[in-house]
Amino acid sequence: MKKQLFRLAAFTSLSLFAWSCNQSDPAPKGDYVQGVFVVNEGNFSQNNGAISFFTREQTTAQVDIFSAANGTALKGGAQGYAASGETGIILVDNMSAGQDKVEIVNSNTFKTIASIGAPDIENPREVVFGINNKAYVSCWGSNADQKFTTGYVAVIDLTTNKITKRVDIASGGPENLVYNNGKLFVGTVSYGGGKTLSIINTSTNAIDKTLLFENAPNPIGIDADEKLWVNDGIKVVKINPDSYNAEATLSIGSDATKMADKFTFSSDRRTVFFVLTYFDAAGEHGATYKFGVSDAQVNVTTPLIKRVFTGLAVDPTQGLLYAGVTPSYAQAGYAVRYRADGSVVDSIKVNVAPTGFFFK
């Protein structure tokens, strides 16, 4: 009885607290105000990508919140999702030419606000938000010949929900984007042949500088010391984002046939997690590893988790590592949660091919 009273009291005070918060700063309304968004790529030939959602306390997901909110599916593979304030942007990649788009939604309700389709958006890959109501979407363009020469970064003006500029990234297929302090770092896809990291000045939305790498550069992010990390084949390079000088280069083992990807920062941005894979006749193998931003080398002898994943991200709020598992492209995948030491917390069934996470 005492316990119950205590619970009741606690609940009441919590509610009061919530209510008072509500009074001072009106809480945003919607079913998806706070929680984890999972980008499920779907099966390319079925155009069945979706965004799943769960709150951090939940262990079951709402598997397709765009459909739930809008009564119609995304109708393509989901390539990415990011949100800033009340605006969310979903990248939709349909298997057929001319059907790709970005869906601009209210990030709290997931109701669609606007949609930008072809020819403005073709084969979208990643989205980041900049400042001054701008968002950036890397696109491969039509890329019909698979030579990755038609890529560009589309600049979306979020006041009009229109593309205001296309910055051509002529070689290699633009892929990962990192925005920092007026600069957009644009990497290229690993199999596109491009080896330059393009840096777009977001006040002019023009390429300011290109940096040449040995392999396709993949910008990871900005660490706690405000340094840019770029993955280059089986190396990672720490770069000063102002002078562009390389300050450290770490090797990820010595086997160049292996592939390192799914890089993600810990919540304190002092550790980097990644997946290292290789293929042989029996299929894909590999594991998940980590290194510190001040480490002198990357330890690839002791994996953090002896598994490979199709997506990896850290929740900045709780610090848990979220890993996407795709058993096949024709069944629901899972989001598996791990602690920073690699011990598993739980796993949540999501939708087909979870490849990305967004935390709010």
Add this chain to the structure above:
Amino acid sequence: MAQRDSVRLEPVLIKGFVPERFMSGLKIQKVDSTTLNLFRFQNISDVLSLYTPIAFKNYGPGQLNTASFRGTSANHTAVLWNGLNINSPILGQTDFSTIPVAGFDQLSVQYGSAASIVGTDAVGGSILLGSAPSSQPLQFSIGRQQESFNNHQTQLTARYASAINDQWSFSGKTNVYDGRMNNDFPYAERNQYTVLPSTSFQRGLVQDLFFNSKNDHQISAHVWLTRNRLTLTPEDKAGRELTSTEAYRTMLRYNFKDFTFRTSWVRDIIDYAKGDYSQLDHAVTDKFSNRIERDFQFNAFQIKAGGEWAHYRAQVAGYDEASVTENRGDLFLLTRWQATNRTIVSVNLRQAFVTKFDPPFTPSLGAEYFLAQKERYSLKLRGSIGRSYRVPTLNERFWKEMGNPEIRPETGWNKEIGLEQNIVSNLNHTFSASVTAYHNRIKDWTYWNPGKSYHVENLQQVLARGIEVQTGWYHNVNHWKSGSNIGYTFNKSSQEKAYDAYSSDIIGKQLVFVPVHSGNLNAFIQYKTTRLTGQAQAISKRFSTFDNSQFLEGYMLTNLLAEHTFAWDKIKMRLQGQINNLANTFYLNVRNNAMPGRSFALSLILIYDSPQTVK
């Protein structure tokens, strides 16, 4: 032209193309010529989905369309043209969007596995296409159909028959068809789902020649050339996708009394390109095949013994080797025993031989027993048990990295039991009804395993079981004819075997794109040469993921057709109007794109018959 109820179950009278008289115990459905005529300008999948429980996995109008027969996969339906399996050797299946009804004269559908008779691929069932000799001395026909969305088809057919000399006579058919689906839809979306722009152009030539002699020699030659050109998003020059499918099918057949020899050559060409059509992904397969068989009769026993030998040669862009070859052989012994005047028993045996493979020995046992056999009423019990197999496709073995030269043939056991009854009433009513239950377990089901970089493996095991009910009614009095048939199928098809940590999410779940319930209804009423036909098909929801977490909603489609034939002295003219998807039903295809709504078609066929000349 036989005016028959289209679900009447009876042996087909194509002499010798497919030995159907040894299929006792199995269910065979002949689609009659009147029904085929309704679909003369359409594809075979349109007939089959309205008259049989075969489920189609369709990528869009005029696009890839594969069959699931009795809950099996697209690789488990044998398609036979004059007895020859014409499934693509590299894919092991047929794209039914490339088979127009204009390409053949006779169609029957054999349910369940008949591998001991048909050979590989006949796991869920077989579709038998046949050519028929002409009975007219000379007939020309020209037909044109004009449809909504700027789609149209034109056909020219000549049928001829004549005596050559005292001994020999010949008959034949020459047919050319040209279909153009421009798909100029007046809408880009339906219910917010894209209706994907696409065009499908189809062309073909059919040539059949039959030579018969009075002393029992028969020679026939058959040629069927088809070409299909599908373009997705044709307006988008950079992103358009071309799939061109060509087939050259030729056959020569010689029959003398109880002895038959057949030789054939089939070439399949598939080209694919995206954007720039100057660089095509090119795949060519040749199949040279010979078959020899002989019939024996000992009192109540009929026996057919024979063998087949085939040589395959494939040049496929995705293979390691520039050219792969393979030899396959088959020996078979088919028997039919009229045990009593109410009982027929068939025991059939087949052993296939494939280069570097060991296909299983394939026996089957079928029996039919007439519980009642009266002039106006018959009730037949039939049952069959048979082994089936599927020789892996060339892609499954030779595709770069993902193919598996060690893959085993899939094998299964099909068991079925059924009842068929026919009632003829005094008032010119004919009723037929059949019910069939089947159980088909297929082992070593191949799976392109995503856990092993899509390496193909014999991982799964599938159990397909279900019940089919078909009823027919036909009435004929004075100038009036009417009839209807109704079919309902319950099919549960599920994966049974665990092969990785996540396959528990799949076990026991319905296979993708196989509806649990499906049904169809066809009804017509005819006065003299004016006929009104209604068609409906309904299918329950179809799961689109192995774990049944996603699905496409069920739907029902209805069509209405009206035709009138004007007849003059030597000329007949058939005018047919058609409304497809009458209720403007919204439904989705496999790509998650919307299918078109209501559409209209008008066709006109002019037929010239030369007067009967008696020599």
